[in-house]
Amino acid sequence: MAQTGITAPQGFVASATTAGIKPSGKPDMALVVNQGPEYTAAAVFTRNRVIASPVKVSRENVADGQLKAVLYNAGNANACNGTQGDVDARESVNTLATKLNLAPEDIGVCSTGLIGELLPMDKVTAGIETLTAEGALGDNGKAAAHAIMTTDTVDKETVVFADGWTLGAMGKGVGMMAPSLATMLVCLTTDASITPAMARTALAKATAVTFDTLDIDGSTSTNDTVFLLASGATGIKPTQEELNDAVFAACSDLADQMQADAEGVTKRVSVTVTGTTTDEMAINAARTIARDNLFKCAMFGSDPNWGRVLAAVGMADADMDPDHIAVYFNDQAVCLDSTGAPGAREVDLSGADVAVRVDLGAGGEGQATVRTTDLSYSYVEINSAYST
Amino acid sequence: MAQTGITAPQGFVASATTAGIKPSGKPDMALVVNQGPEYTAAAVFTRNRVIASPVKVSRENVADGQLKAVLYNAGNANACNGTQGDVDARESVNTLATKLNLAPEDIGVCSTGLIGELLPMDKVTAGIETLTAEGALGDNGKAAAHAIMTTDTVDKETVVFADGWTLGAMGKGVGMMAPSLATMLVCLTTDASITPAMARTALAKATAVTFDTLDIDGSTSTNDTVFLLASGATGIKPTQEELNDAVFAACSDLADQMQADAEGVTKRVSVTVTGTTTDEMAINAARTIARDNLFKCAMFGSDPNWGRVLAAVGMADADMDPDHIAVYFNDQAVCLDSTGAPGAREVDLSGADVAVRVDLGAGGEGQATVRTTDLSYSYVEINSAYST
Structure with a gap:
């Protein structure tokens, strides 16, 4: 049994192929099959009102809490x-x-x-033939994770070993990523025996604090889908809390991998906000900072320009005391009481990880962290010639 | 009498100097003086809750509808x-x-x-000495416009000739610009005789559809200030409508100049939204598109990737019919009924101006236009090493 990805849990097989949908000639179709004995499924989808055709179909089909297979293609968003x-x-x-x-x-x-191109149905049909051919389905989680990549540079898998049962996952997503119910394609599989309600609860809880707080570029995809499939093959029935923990661990790991592989990334930046009334306000403020292009450019330049953090957060929908905001870069105070701290311009941000912490000075227990990246030449390059 | 800028109207003199606040050694202080006989003044300021010290002082001093002089410095935001x-x-x-x-x-x-550095008061004091020295004040509108530049590459002036009276203006602003009451430094002067209430009305109406709809990078400054000063030197009393027209013409011209000189700009992009219920919804949708980094990168690459327009607008707070959205690039249909139009990928966007029109398909009379730019390597370069 493979020990990584979606085929790590019992009851799941996968296949992958190169159907010719990607102009690059790289693998571009994958199939995940749940062999049971149970077929529990839950999903979260994009919040975008412009939604892709596969999202419409998947939403209908998962509504009854059961799925036996999921078909993936990359290179065309349909x-x-x-x-x-x-x-x-x-x-x-x-x-x-x-x-x-x-x-x-x-x-x-x-x-x-790519959005707005018809699926090449001859290639898709031939691809399905290959994906389901004799001997194609097996412990091919890694090949499936590879086939769903677009501008990803590495495949993204994880596995969580629980008490007698396992949860595996694959994901893709490096751009057009912003907080929504889900912001990429992710498939989680488990051999635990769970109900659809348990699956939905675990997925909602985990995505809210992982994929929902990952913001690469403020852009929300039309195709985002996270599936959780359960085969029940171990017969083990975890508690809701045990399931929550495993799903959270897998989602958090994949979110980290997505952040690390984000388009053009040179810095992994976490933005934590405290000192405001509610968690919602804290996340509003953290998102406002994480989406600010001037802040993101400063991060790219390893420039401890804390003034841009204040300028950005001043527009956020959150309680704050504008005269008593504090900013820390990698735990060093750079701004206290909304004024520069000694040595603020000398903080070394040359490393690949930057932790930004902002206290809005309004008291209160609100707290949130958003994961983002810098804005680099490479991001512009990758995204300035995509469709043509 | 100079025929451009803030000293074009009768009753206004200006001076400029190099006080040494900018490390570049370029001119960095300017003074505008209203010689009367009237001293009517109105202003709009940044909506940011983190506001600069000069904004606090100016807000207090203009509250009574009268100002006789305005002091400017560039190179330090205080x-x-x-x-x-x-x-x-x-x-x-x-x-x-x-x-x-x-x-x-x-x-x-x-x-x-730069935000977060104390003003070098010795230099400021010496600069004021020079600005007010014998013979310094005169028809120096252009020198003043030059001295308030930061990353601007050209100075920005305009003049509107009305029926016996004149309105002149200067402005600066190429980054950290996003819709707010005002998004840059602008000074408008006129020799018409107007009341403070008329000045406030004209300024509010004009800025709402000019500077408020200019969005370079979604970032709102801590220092934005637009002043309108009136000397009454001609004795001519325009109607409110005549004043509105002149103030709008000057603000629109300066907004165009700011867009054309925006940080790293290679494309001037206008985004017009129709087919939604209210103007407010239309502007929400236009802003959402104008701020989308993937859309902006596509513009930089002259890539007619209309799918990104749909993905962006699907997240906007506006009434829409997701199955009946239309997109036009330079008046050519690229998407009809939310689907690609024939020849959409072949549209030529290689020119410097791109007009994007989006009909949200929900009917209604809502309409708005936002002016923005592309996201280029130069924008990243300019903003990745600013403070250090």
């Missing part, structure tokens, strides 16, 4: 393709259902890549 | 300097008041530059 996009997403699912002898309603589907 | 910052702003005003034999309450003060 978003903004009108009714033809919906038809193509359903046809992919129907083709796979026939091959696997499943009902179409028991299949989820995820796409990622 | 923001986030605590009570010492307030003391320094007041001391500058007091020094100038003595030199000009004015009451301190009749003087406005504006600073722009």
Whole structure:
């Protein structure tokens, strides 16, 4: 049994192939199959109102708390393709259902890549043929994680070993990432025996403090989907809390991997806000800082320009005392009572990790951390010639 | 009489000097004096809750609708300097008041530059000496406009000739610019005879549709100030509407100049949104697109990646029909009914101006335009090593 990724838990097999959807000729389709005996499933989807066709299909199919397989493709988002996009997403699912002898309603589907191009259905159909061919499905979690990459430079997997049961996961996502219910494609699998309600609860709790607080560029995708699939193959029934812990650990690990591989990243920056009334206010303020391009450019330049933190946070929807804000870079005070602290301009930010802490000076127990990155030449380069 | 800028209207003189506040050794202080016979004044200030010391002083002094002079410095924002910052702003005003034999309450003060460094008061005091020396004040509007520049590459002036009276203006601002009551330093002067109430009305109406809809990087400054000063020297009393027209024309011209000189700009991009319920919703949607880094990078790459427009606008707080959004680049349809239009990927965006129009498909009379720019390597370069 593989010890990483989605095929680590019992009851799950996967396959991957190169269907020719990506112009690069790299692997671009993957399939995850839950072999049971249980088929519990839950999902969270993008909050964007412009949603991709596969999201519509997946949302319908997971509503009953059960899925037996999920089909993935990279290189084409199948978003903004009108009714033809919906038809193509359903046809992919129907083709796979026939091959696997499943009902179409028991299949989820995820796409990622360029928005606004029709899926090349001949390639997708041939890809499904390969993914389901004799001997294709097996302990191929790593190959599946590799096939769902877009501008990712490394595949992203994790596994959590619990008390007699296991939770595995894969994910992709390095750009168009901002707090939403989910902000990327992620698939979590477990061989524990859980109910759909337990799965939904664990997923909602974990994503709120992991993927929801990861903000690379303030842009929210049309395709974001996080699935949690449970086979029950171990027969072990964890408590809600045990499940929550495992799902959180996996989501947190994947979120870290996404931050580390973010488009053009040279700095991993965490922004923690305290000293305001509620957690919601703290997250508003942390997001406002994390999305500020001037702040992000300063991080790229290893420039301890704390004034930009104050200028950014002054626009945030959060209780604050504008005369008593404190800012710390890597635990060194650079601003106290909204004024520069001694040595503030000499703080060394040349390392790859920067921890920013901001106390808004309004008292209160509100606290939140957002993970973000710097804004580099590479981010601009990667994103200035994507579709053409 | 000079025919450009703040000294074009009768009753205004200006001076400029190099006080040594900018490390570059370029001009960095300016003075505008209203010689009357009237001293009407109005102002709009930053909405940021973290505000610079000069903003606090100016806000107090303009409250009575009268100012006789405004002192400017560039190279230091005098923001986030605590009570010492307030003391320094007041001391500058007091020094100038003595030199000009004015009451301190009749003087406005504006600073722009690095946040969080104390003003070098010896240099400021010497600068005021030079600005007020025998023969210094005169038709020096252009020199004043030059002295308030920071990362601006050109000075920004305009003049509006009305029926027997004139309105002149200067401005600076190329980064840390986002919709707020005002988003930069601007000084408008006129020789018309107007009341403070008329001045306030004209300024509020004009800034709402000019500076408020200019968004370079989503960052709102701590120092933004727009002054309108009227000398009444012509004795002509325009109607409110005539004044509104002139103030709007000057603000619109300066906003265009700021957009054209924005940090790292290679494209001037206008984003117009229609097909939603209210103007406020339209501006929310236009701002959301204008602030989206993926969209801005696509503009830099002349990439007609309309999918990013849909992904961005799907997160906006505006009524829309997600299945019936239309996008036009330079009047060519690239997306109709939320799906790619024929030839969409072949649209030529290589020119310096890109007009983006988005119809949200929800009907309604809401409409708004936001002016923005692309996100380029130069923007990152300019902003990644600013304070150090």
